Amino acid sequence: xxxxxxxxxxxxxxxxxxxxxxxxxxxxxxxxxxxxxxxxxxxxxxxxxxxxxxxxxxxxxxxxxxxxxxxxxxxxxxxxxxxxxxxxxxxxxxxxxxxxxxxxxxxxxxxxxxxxxxxxxxxxxxxxxxxxxxxxxxxxxxxxxxxxxxxxxxxxxxxxxxxxxxxxxxxxxxxxxxxxxxxxxxxxxxxxxxxxxxxxxxxxxxxxxxxxxxxxxxxxxxxxxxxxxxxxxxxxxxxxxxxxxxxxxxxxxxxxxxxxxxxxxxxxxxxxxxxxxxxxxxxxxxxxxxxxxxxxxxxxxxxxxxxxxx
Amino acid sequence: xxxxxxxxxxxxxxxxxxxxxxxxxxxxxxxxxxxxxxxxxxxxxxxxxxxxxxxxxxxxxxxxxxxxxxxxxxxxxxxxxxxxxxxxxxxxxxxxxxxxxxxxxxxxxxxxxxxxxxxxxxxxxxxxxxxxxxxxxxxxxxxxxxxxxxxxxxxxxxxxxxxxxxxxxxxxxxxxxxxxxxxxxxxxxxxxxxxxxxxxxxxxxxxxxxxxxxxxxxxxxxxxxxxxxxxxxxxxxxxxxxxxxxxxxxxxxxxxxxxxxxxxxxxxxxxxxxxxxxxxxxxxxxxxxxxxxxxxxxxxxxxxxxxxxxxxxxxxxxxxxxxxxxxxxxxxxxxxxxxxxxxxxxxxxxxxxxxxxxxxxxxxxxxxxxxxxxxxxxxxxxxxxxxxxxxxxxxxxxxxxxxxxxxxxxxxxxxxxxxxxxxxxxxxxxxxxxxxxxxxxxxxxxxxxxxxxxxxxxxxxxxxxxxxxxxxxxxxxxxxxxxxxxxxxxxxxxxxxxx
Numbered sequence: 072x073x074x075x076x077x078x079x080x081x082x083x084x085x086x087x088x089x090x091x092x093x094x095x096x097x098x099x100x101x102x103x104x105x106x107x108x109x110x111x112x113x114x115x116x117x118x119x120x121x122x123x124x125x126x127x128x129x130x131x132x133x134x135x136x137x138x139x140x141x142x143x144x145x146x147x148x149x150x151x152x153x154x155x156x157x158x159x160x161x162x163x164x165x166x167x168x169x170x171x172x173x174x175x176x177x178x179x180x181x182x183x184x185x186x187x188x189x190x191x192x193x194x195x196x197x198x199x200x201x202x203x204x205x206x207x208x209x210x211x212x213x214x215x216x217x218x219x220x221x222x223x224x225x226x227x228x229x230x231x232x233x234x235x236x237x238x239x240x241x242x243x244x245x246x247x248x249x250x251x252x253x254x255x256x257x258x259x260x261x262x263x264x265x266x267x268x269x270x271x272x273x274x275x276x277x278x279x280x281x282x283x284x285x286x287x288x289x290x291x292x293x294x295x296x297x298x299x300x301x302x303x304x305x306x307x308x309x310x311x312x313x314x315x316x317x318x319x320x321x322x323x324x325x326x327x328x329x330x331x332x333x334x335x336x337x338x339x340x341x342x343x344x345x346x347x348x349x350x351x352x353x354x355x356x357x358x359x360x361x362x363x364x365x366x367x368x369x370x371x372x373x374x375x376x377x378x379x380x381x
Numbered sequence: 382x383x384x385x386x387x388x389x390x391x392x393x394x395x396x397x398x399x400x401x402x403x404x405x406x407x408x409x410x411x412x413x414x415x416x417x418x419x420x421x422x423x424x425x426x427x428x429x430x431x432x433x434x435x436x437x438x439x440x441x442x443x444x445x446x447x448x449x450x451x452x453x454x455x456x457x458x459x460x461x462x463x464x465x466x467x468x469x470x471x472x473x474x475x476x477x478x479x480x481x482x483x484x485x486x487x488x489x490x491x492x493x494x495x496x497x498x499x500x501x502x503x504x505x506x507x508x509x510x511x512x513x514x515x516x517x518x519x520x521x522x523x524x525x526x527x528x529x530x531x532x533x534x535x536x537x538x539x540x541x542x543x544x545x546x547x548x549x550x551x552x553x554x555x556x557x558x559x560x561x562x563x564x565x566x567x568x569x570x571x572x573x574x575x576x577x578x579x580x581x582x583x584x585x586x587x588x589x590x591x592x593x594x595x596x597x598x599x600x601x602x603x604x605x606x607x608x609x610x611x612x613x614x615x616x617x618x619x620x621x622x623x624x625x626x627x628x629x630x631x632x633x634x635x636x637x638x639x640x641x642x643x644x645x646x647x648x649x650x651x652x653x654x655x656x657x658x659x660x661x662x663x664x665x666x667x668x669x670x671x672x673x674x675x676x677x678x679x680x681x682x683x684x685x686x687x688x689x690x691x692x693x694x695x696x697x698x699x700x701x702x703x704x705x706x707x708x709x710x711x712x713x714x715x716x717x718x719x720x721x722x723x724x725x726x727x728x729x730x731x732x733x734x735x736x737x738x739x740x741x742x743x744x745x746x747x748x749x750x751x752x753x754x755x756x757x758x759x760x761x762x763x764x765x766x767x768x769x770x771x772x773x774x775x776x777x778x779x780x781x782x783x784x785x786x787x788x789x790x791x792x793x794x795x796x797x798x799x800x801x802x803x804x805x806x807x808x809x810x811x812x813x814x815x816x817x818x819x820x821x822x823x824x825x826x827x828x829x830x831x832x833x834x835x836x837x838x839x840x841x842x843x844x845x846x847x848x849x850x851x852x853x854x855x856x857x858x859x860x861x862x863x864x865x866x867x868x869x870x871x872x873x874x875x876x877x878x879x880x
Contacts, residue, residue, distance in 0.1 A: 236482075243472045243483055250470035253434060254484050255455035362643045367474045367512055 077205050082326065084209040088284060090322030091221040092117070092276040092293075096300035097307075097314045098224045099272025104304055105232065106265035107245040109374035111167025112152055114297025115174020116270050120145045120277025122178040125288045126185055134193060138217070138278055145274020146267050148174060153266040156376070157259050163374045171297070179290050190286025215283050217275065224272075228311040241265060245370030248377040258377055273297070299348075306355035309368045313358060321351040384410035384445060384535045384567045391440030393426050400426035401437065402591040410535070410567040413558060415578040415599070418588035419611055419810035421780070424571045425467075427588075428540050431569075432464040433457035444535070458484070463529030467541040469521050473514040477524055480513055481531065492531075499530050503557055514645060518545035518668065519553075526557070537561060538569045543577060547668050548838070548871025555581050573611070573810070575604045587611055612811050632830050633657040633799055636690040640675050640854075648672040650679070650854040657799065660828040662821070664845030664862070666838060666870050672854040673834050674716070677803045680832065681713040682706045694798060707736060712797035714788055716804040718781065722788045725777035729769075730758040732776050733791050757794070765790035766816065782813025789820060800824060803834040818844060838870050852876050 096113050103110050124141030128134060152170050155161045193215050195201075201213030232238040240261060244251045248258045276296075281288055299321060307313035324347040332343055359365065386408040393401040400423045408414050418424045429435045431442065433451040442449045449460055457464065471480055478493065485492050493509070500507065505523050513521060522542060529537055539558070543551045558581065562568050570582055578585050579599055587595045587610045595610050638653035650672050657663045667673055678684045680691075682703040691699040698706055703713065715721035723732045734743050734754045743754050758772040765786045769779070776784060785805060792800060805821070806814040821844055824831055834851075835841050841848055841862075848865050850857040850873035857873050869879050 239475070239479055239483055242475060243479075246472040246474050247470070250472060253432075253454050253466070253470045255453060255458055256483075363645045366514070366645055369474075371474065 077209070080206040080209040082330075084213070086319065086323045086326050087210070087222070088214065088218060088322075089326055090318040091218050092279050092284070092296050093300050093303060093318035093321060094221045094224060094315060095217075095276035095279065096273045096297060097303045097318060098221075098228050098311060099269040099276075100300060101228060101304050101307075101309060101311060101314060102231075102241065103265045103269035104373055105245045105309060105370050106241045106262050107248060107370050107372035107375065107377070108156065108262050108266055109163040109167065110149070110152055110170070110266060110269060111164060111301065112149070112170025112174065113269075113273050113301050114293055114295065115171035116145045116148055116273035117174075117277035117280075117293045117297045117300075118178040118291070119148050119174045120274030121281040121292055122182045122185070122277075122288060123274070124278030125190070125281040126181065128191055128282060129185060129188055132191070134191065134282065137282060138275070141278030141282075142271040142274045145270040145272070145277070147270075149266050149270025149273075152270075153263045157262050157266070160376050160378060162376070175291060182288050182290060185288040186290070188288065190282065193283045193286065215279075217279050217283060221279075222315075225311040225315040232311070242370075245372055248372050248375075252377075252379055258379070262377070273300075276300070299351075303351070303355070306352060306359065308359040308365045309370065310359075313355065316358070317351055317355045320354050321347050324350050384565070385443075386536055386567060386569075387443040387446075388427070388431075389441045389443065391427070391430060391437045391442070393423075393430065393435065393437050399591045401430070404440070404588075404591075404593055406586055406593060406596070408536075408567055408569060410565050411562065412583040413562050413568045413570055413581055415582035415585040416569060416571045416588065417573065417575070417578055417585055417607060417611055419573055419812075421590075421810070422588040422611075423591040424588055425540065426591075428464070428538055428569075428571055431457065431462060431536075431538060433462075458532060461532065461535040463532060463534035463537045465522065465525045465529065465537070465539050465542060467544060469525055471513045471521055471524060474512055476510050476512055477507060477516070478509040480524060481509075481528055484528075485531065495531060496527060499527050503560065518670065519547065519550035522546070522554070534566060536567045536569065538571070540571045541573070542570070543572070543574065545669060545836075547875045548867060549875045551577075575607045575611075578602075578607065579604065589613055608811065629658040629660060631656045632659050632694060633832075634690075634692040635680075636692075638676075638679060638686065638689045638691075640672075640679060640684065640686050642675070648675055648854045650675055653856045655849065655856065655859060657830045657832060659830060660825055661846045662825050662831045662833055662844050663859070664841040664848040665832065665834045665851055665856075666841050666848055666874060667834075667836065667851035668874050669836050671851050671874075673803060673836075673851060675854075676851065677713075677715065677801065677834055680801050681711075681715070707795075707797075710795070710798045712792035712795065712800045714785075714792055714800065714802035714805055716807060718784050718788060719777070723776045723784060726775060728773050728775055729762070729779075729787065730755045730772040732787070733758040733761060733772075736791060737795070761787065761790035761794055764794070765820070782809045782816075785809060785813065785817060789817065793820075793824070797829065799830045799832070801832045801834070804836060805833070806835075806837065806840060814840075838867050838874075841870070842867065850874055 096117055100110065100113050120141040123144035124137045127140040128137035131137065148170065152166055155166045156163050195213050195215055197212035201208045232242060240256060244256060244258050244261045252258045277293060280292055303314050303317045307317050328343040328346050332340060388404060388406045391401050391404045404427060416424050426435065430437050430451065433454045433456045436452055442451060444460055451457055481496060482489060482492055496509065507520050507523055513524065516524070542554060546554060558568055572578060579602065582599050585597060585599050585602065585607070586593055587607065589611065634656040636654050638650060640650035642649060648671060655663065675684065679686055682701055685700060689699045690697065693709055693711065696709065698709060719725050724735070737743055743750055755772050759770065762770055762772065767783045767786045767790070769783065779787065806817050821831055833841065833844055842865065845862045847859050848862050849859040850870060852874060853876065872879055
């Protein structure tokens with residue numbers, strides 16, 4: 072195999088595509104966690120998004136409805152989490168785990184009739200430019216709209232948290248819900264909104280898998296990506312830009328080690344398969360060493376139940 | 382325009398406790414009012430009702446004869462009632478400006494202009510763009526006050542505002558409060574410090590067990606009369622005879638104590654050297670957050686620092702953990718009673734067993750000898766006059782004072798040679814404070830030593846034989862307490878220098 076320049080371009084393009092679900096889910100979860108809510112149901116919400124997106128595509132034959140529907144399904148399932156943790160004050164960790172188990176089970180049941188049905192081709196943008204420009208063509212062009220959105224999302228998230236009033240409110244609620252409540256902020260409402268937003272992004276991440284990345288339905292097709300997204304948020308110390316870097320490293324090494332396996336490197340396959348996890352953690356730990364910044368970015372009230380005095 | 386705030390027959394009942402029992406009070410602008418009472422007297426509940434955090438079960442609040450429905454903090458804000466809580470309602474990780482802008486209705490530019498006007502008018506100096514966690518307690522309080530002033534309040538309520546301030550900061554606060562009062566803001570000042578009431582306020586209402594027991598002009602009151610009203614009985618006066626112990630042996634000696642941390646919430650300690658003589662009380666003064674936490678943890682062995690030498694009874698103990706230090710007859714009483722000194726979910730006798738793994742025969746072959754522990758615990762409860770004899774009670778149901786007595790009892794029953802305590806009377810009421818102080822004096826009289834790390838200047842002057850001040854992790858020179866005045870301590874605590 073020749074490592075010419077256009078091959079590297081195609082490789083980078085495929086790395087970007089494989090990181091999209093991680094970026095989407097992690098960016099959504101980041102907002103949820105920044106408001107002080109720890110939702111471990113990412114994997115469950117993603118898989119529900121994947122099956123509902125695919126099912127709606129098969130039933131309506133309309134990709135737009137499928138994508139929007141997958142986001143709505145993420146929202147609906149996260150309402151369950153919001154109601155339990157915010158209104159009934161259940162433990163965040165236990166509820167999140169239950170949500171994941173529920174999501175995986177429900178998706179398998181709903182998806183029984185959709186196994187083996189071929190997907191539909193998702194429209195890609197600027198496909199002519201992709202072919203005509205060497206190297207940069209496959210990197211910048213010829214992707215679905217969801218990919219462009221995913222790569223803009225960390226920057227939008229950063230802007231939202233740092234520059235907007237609403238972002239300030241979210242950070243304040245995550246820092247100290249009691250103070251926020253005493254300032255007249257409706258903590259429960261803010262947290263509900265963040266949970267629902269996180270659900271929508273996880274739903275979209277799932278739909279990207281079943282409609283665009285590998286257009287078909289396979290049981291348990293998220294394959295732990297939700298857990299990776301969760302870990303990314305923590306190791307990126309709640310910084311959206313570092314989430315993007317982490318997702319790209321993870322996606323990159325996943326693709327590269329597949330190529331290395333194909334070429335037949337004399338390294339045990341198990342080690343190569345473990346490499347993405349290892350490298351992502353190492354890199355994120357190294358770039359997030361500043362303990363001062365960690366303190367400033369970490370939502371102090373993360374995972375703690377907020378109870379309003381009456 | 383004059384402001385008139387009236388509380389009429391307000392009651393609030395919590396399960397097992399009547400926090401406010403038919404409270405009626407009236408306040409008028411142009412005066413500073415004190416609301417005085419011990420912990421648990423119902424002051425805080427009343428304040429929470431006025432600021433809309435909790436709603437009363439009964440009764441009404443009138444502002445200028447308008448009946449206020451205060452069902453949320455937002456209602457209080459809308460009605461121009463400003464509130465500075467004892468525990469600050471600030472967002473530690475956000476900048477000062479972000480903290481102030483969060484509930485502002487104007488754009489950032491004009492808000493900044495208005496904040497700067499307030500800073501200039503009242504002579505506050507605060508950097509608006511640093512995270513709040515970098516500010517001192519006094520500065521944090523100013524941020525809270527600015528937040529209230531931005532809404533041009535009619536009523537300003539201060540809940541125990543001086544508990545975290547230095548003498549100088551307290552004076553500054555009083556000057557500001559008097560200015561606000563002259564500008565027509567009605568000020569309600571909640572405290573359990575009697576001297577502050579006399580020096581600042583015009584009128585004082587005393588609360589006890591949820592009821593208002595007296596309302597009077599402060600000019601007709603003295604410290605003693607107010608104290609008796611507050612406690613409901615006459616209090617004995619305590620004064621320690623200072624130990625002139627120049628020729629006595631040094632029992633405890635610390636050399637080259639250095640501590641460095643990356644954590645922005647921790648303070649570094651720089652080259653601390655001091656010693657304690659037999660039967661002596663060494664006081665360490667300072668505003669909280671100047672390294673007392675770290676110092677206590679190093680002295681107790683929770684943190685081991687390299688190159689430090691700690692000699693106790695002629696042995697080097699710097700590398701020993703707390704359990705081993707206890708075996709050499711040291712004892713510790715940390716500041717945070719509920720999470721550091723005791724496990725709230727455990728029963729009294731279980732907590733008693735916790736620090737006595739070896740010295741007694743509580744444990745046999747890895748099994749717990751409940752009978753012996755319970756007997757031992759009963760002895761502590763009666764010897765240290767804890768207000769219960771039920772050793773099966775969970776520790777979280779003890780009041781602060783009783784829990785502190787239990788902890789001191791647990792530590793002292795092993796007859797230690799040195800007791801290190803950190804803010805032992807923090808948040809306790811006058812009666813319990815008296816008892817703890819008597820106990821600490823008694824230890825010294827029995828030729829045992831104490832190190833008292835405290836943020837309460839009065840307590841230090843009352844109990845210590847020698848006093849040093851810790852400021853930003855550095856220790857001042859150690860002074861005999863007869864040479865020390867509250868003013869001197871205040872200067873040193875604020876980072877100034879004397880002589």
